[in-house]
Amino acid sequence: xxxxxxxxxxxxxxxxxEEGLPRMIVGDEGRLRQIVLNLLSNAVKFTxxxxxxxxxxxxxxxxxxxxxxxxxxxxxxxxxIGIPADRMDRLFHSFSQADASISRRYxxxxxxxxxxxxxxxxxDGSLVAESAGVAGEGTRMRLTxxxxxxxxxxxxxxxxxxxxxxxxxxxxxxxxxxxxxxxKMLERWGMTAQATESPHEALEWVVGGRQFDLAILDLHMPExxxxxxxxxxxxxxxxxxxxxxxxxxLGVHExxxxxxxxxxxxxxxxxxLHDTLATVLAGQATSVPVRSVGTxxxxxxxxRHPLRILLAEDNPVNQKLALRLLERMGYRADVASNGxxxxxxxxxxxxxxxxxxxxMPExxxxEATRRIRRRWPGPAGPRIVAMTANAMEGDRxxxxxxxxDDYISKPIRPEALSAALSATLRRxxxxxxxxxx
Numbered sequence: 001x002x003x004x005x006x007x008x009x010x011x012x013x014x015x016x017x018e019e020g021l022p023r024m025i026v027g028d029e030g031r032l033r034q035i036v037l038n039l040l041s042n043a044v045k046f047t048x049x050x051x052x053x054x055x056x057x058x059x060x061x062x063x064x065x066x067x068x069x070x071x072x073x074x075x076x077x078x079x080x081i082g083i084p085a086d087r088m089d090r091l092f093h094s095f096s097q098a099d100a101s102i103s104r105r106y107x108x109x110x111x112x113x114x115x116x117x118x119x120x121x122x123x124d125g126s127l128v129a130e131s132a133g134v135a136g137e138g139t140r141m142r143l144t145x146x147x148x149x150x151x152x153x154x155x156x157x158x159x160x161x162x163x164x165x166x167x168x169x170x171x172x173x174x175x176x177x178x179x180x181x182x183x184k185m186l187e188r189w190g191m192t193a194q195a196t197e198s199p200h201e202a203l204e205w206v207v208g209g210r211q212f213d214l215a216i217l218d219l220h221m222p223e224x225x226x227x228x229x230x231x232x233x234x235x236x237x238x239x240x241x242x243x244x245x246x247x248x249x250l251g252v253h254e255x256x257x258x259x260x261x262x263x264x265x266x267x268x269x270x271x272x273l274h275d276t277l278a279t280v281l282a283g284q285a286t287s288v289p290v291r292s293v294g295t296x297x298x299x300x301x302x303x304r305h306p307l308r309i310l311l312a313e314d315n316p317v318n319q320k321l322a323l324r325l326l327e328r329m330g331y332r333a334d335v336a337s338n339g340x341x342x343x344x345x346x347x348x349x350x351x352x353x354x355x356x357x358x359x360m361p362e363x364x365x366x367e368a369t370r371r372i373r374r375r376w377p378g379p380a381g382p383r384i385v386a387m388t389a390n391a392m393e394g395d396r397x398x399x400x401x402x403x404x405d406d407y408i409s410k411p412i413r414p415e416a417l418s419a420a421l422s423a424t425l426r427r428x429x430x431x432x433x434x435x436x437x
Contacts, residue, residue, distance in 0.1 A: 302330020339363025
């Protein structure tokens with residue numbers, strides 16, 4: 001939401017989430033989003049250069065008589081104008097800002113922080129501010145709140161994919177916060193990262209013969225931009241075969257060089273980074289390494305319950321995952337890479353079910369579903385099952401509201417896919433293409 005505003009001011013917008021937090025909690029999602037967006041919006045507004053960082057952590061509270069409760073902390077830190085100590089007490093007053101000149105320059109009334117603090121208190125928490133009052137050192141806003149953990153659910157286990165563990169990556173970014181967060185993400189997946197703020201130092205490593213499985217380069221750096229560095233790395237003996245992923249601000253992600261394997265928009269989401277690394281590294285290999293698929297697969301489902309299936313998924317690795325799983329259930333599927341291709345495929349063939357990824361280029365899964373339902377209403381259209389990494393209740397409701405019939409989360413679990421397929425009826429005119437497992 002705030003990436004365009006941060007990118008327009010050349011700010012680094014980053015976030016870090018502690019490991020071990022509950023996957024789901026019970027609370028007011030809309031109000032929590034309102035508070036966090038208000039804090040981030042203020043941080044971007046009052047920061048002219050540098051960075052804005054969001055940090056999320058938490059710890060369990062002593063067991064009560066009901067569900068286990070956690071205390072969560074959300075911190076937003078910026079490198080903006082700061083708040084003088086003698087004006088800190090005015091920060092959370094309604095229709096008041098620390099300085100009238102600030103209101104004239106940046107706009108706003110201060111009402112948002114007053115409401116945010118009240119909402120935090122209603123969540124058994126607080127909202128406080130810390131600032132040295134010095135421009136450039138900025139402000140740190142700390143939100144705390146309590147919430148019970150949701151009922152335990154089975155965590156999905158990835159079925160197939162590229163093994164990232166043991167890979168050696170080069171990370172080049174002049175922003176220390178970005179480097180720290182990237183390295184932490186990579187290490188979480190069992191990868192090792194050699195990081196530097198200097199493009200020239202990185203190039204010296206490669207020229208000296210150090211080899212990396214992949215390089216992650218920031219696009220905008222003072223010494224040497226990412227595209228130029230990528231070209232220089234590719235020109236060396238050690239780096240000629242090293243794939244390069246560029247991190248760029250919103251709106252600057254076109255493939256402008258053959259040396260670039262992929263672009264990622266900041267702030268980088270862990271899921272997007274993981275999928276991109278898996279896709280790029282899969283392209284370096286002759287085949288996609290596959291982990292063993294666990295129990296829960298009905299190998300005879302395709303023979304007993306034949307279906308014509310369309311898989312709408314833009315990520316090549318995710319395509320291989322779903323196709324392999326369907327094959328082991330006794331099915332083949334046609335593939336579409338975006339929403340427009342999905343509609344085109346339905347125009348030319350009769351499908352019993354569409355396994356629809358929600359986030360796709362050209363036309364996303366939600367809008368594609370709306371158009372399909374308008375053109376082929378009721379039984380004239382296929383059953384549509386959403387496949388998405390978003391697993392919150394609100395996301396499920398959005399999929400159903402768009403006209404989807406069911407919803408399964410990624411990574412795909414065999415039993416969830418099997419249930420979705422079993423609930424699908426054959427349509428007239430469908431010629432199912434089941435194969436033996």
